Amino acid sequence: GSKLETVKRKGVEVIIALDISNSMLAQDVQPSRLEKAKRLISRLVDELDNDKVGMIVFAGDAFTQLPITSDYISAKMFLESINPSLISKQGIGEAINLAARSFTPQEGVGRAIIVITDGENHEGGAVEAAKAAAEKGIQVSVLGVGMPDGAPIPVEGTNDYRRDREGNVIVTRLNEAMCQEIAKEGKGIYVRVDNSNSAQR
Secondary structure (H helix, E strand, O other): OOOOOOOOOOOEEEEEEEEOOHHHHOOOOOOOHHHHHHHHHHHHHHHOOOOEEEEEEEOOOOEEEEEEEOOHHHHHHHHHHOOHHHOOOOOHHHHHHHHHHOOOOOOOOEEEEEEEEOOOOOOOOHHHHHHHHHHOOEEEEEEEEOOOOOEEOEOOOOOOEOEOOOOOEOEEOOOHHHHHHHHHHOEEEEEEEOOOOOOOO
């Protein structure tokens, strides 16, 4: 038979907001910014114990990809399916606001939002959103993926790169200043994700 028991949970709630805009396909971080971020999240989920995790993907319209859960197997299955074709616009601010509304109502739980982005081409409102989250006791940390020198964005299925209207190859650069500002207002930390594994720690 089975019986229901109530267990007191210690642990934190983490919502990961992942940028899946096209610039995340750049390969200045190997194998690409997006793949590196997904591997990082996968390892992060492996470290969770008694914690809850949720995922939001954004590139404009932020939407909850995975409601907050302690089911890590589902979390990793969701992660596998994430790619830039899911959405088309940009918006870190929206993603932070959505994340802040997505936690459980449970009292006395540490809450954190981890934004993973290259900080490129985003509408305003991100810094304000981080500040509002921090005021609710939610820490907003940012992982900046990419290199300040930047890289072109591959067009999938070809050997070419994305170009602007004049035909010049678009170079996407990590906007570190913006990432740092969001983390500062969100009372979190900023970490650059490069080709080493130091960001994981």
